[in-house]
Amino acid sequence: MGQSTNNARGRVALSLMFAASMLAPAASGAKELTSPYGIFIEGGISDDSRSAVAGIAWTWVQPSKWGAGNASGYLETSIGEWACHRRQGERYHACSTQVGVTPVIRYQPEAWEHWYMELGIGADVVAPAWKTDRRRFSTEFNFGDHVGLGRKFGDEGRDEIELRAEHYSNGGYRNPNSGENWFQLRYMHWF
Template structure:
């Protein structure tokens, strides 16, 4: 019997196997993209982020597109952007249900950001998007029943550097399938993101 290749060697081959699903996720958010400027194909920023959950660590990269929608409020200026992420999760527990140690996460998330009062430096943000987590995430305490999951987050951030091109964000992110299928234990991450505007 031929041995299966180790999933621990690299996360990226899983991402390439999951690309059709990522394309579908992009199509689902086409209404958001339709509101963007004509040059929406060119991203406005790139980022890297890392974080930790219950016996799991995450590392990811991504790109964002600014959206034209914005609104002034008594709390500050509300803006919006679209976030595409590609990440790998590394299970750190002593054992797992499946023996797998890595999974790939691909996500697309519309995000609202509040620039606090008249500040051009400090902001709060929140978003809810769609994610493919493949293969199904499992550790010794939790087992996801679907590859399709929602991801929602809240964050606080700081813009800095020349012309405000750099951002540092502290994020709380939750993944689950919203009860589509059980078990649905969900996973929470604390993440730090560094973003660079192009």
């Protein structure tokens, strides 16, 4: 077994432990995070990469009246695989594993019966540090911020489809900080 294989496994294990430690407070006593909860899958595309992501979400702010609509919030945890080009003309290959935790604020205007908007800013570990033939991250720790537009459907609006724009970068604390912009399509089911 090569050193790079051991390093990659170590980074994935560390990322999973980080995600588990972020979930521990929710399991120990924060009742508002346990109901309702949802699961999601998501596919993404950027200039140089593709992604497949799955995760779990917990409501932490119940819907309440705000202006001409309702505001709510949830916490999402995610794990995904990024595939990228390492050299020009090369096929996509797995290049990084992403683990993240993101608090999300959602707003549903009264006039938009089944539609909603949301935004979130969270912490992500992308290991090994993402790198393509044209750009790279200088750190494994990054921030992910997104805006999304979605629609609820199905039984009691428990199913959702959402289009997101997300930006990942290290916030400028180390160079290079090229960041990466993604367009993502997400399906979520709330229990």
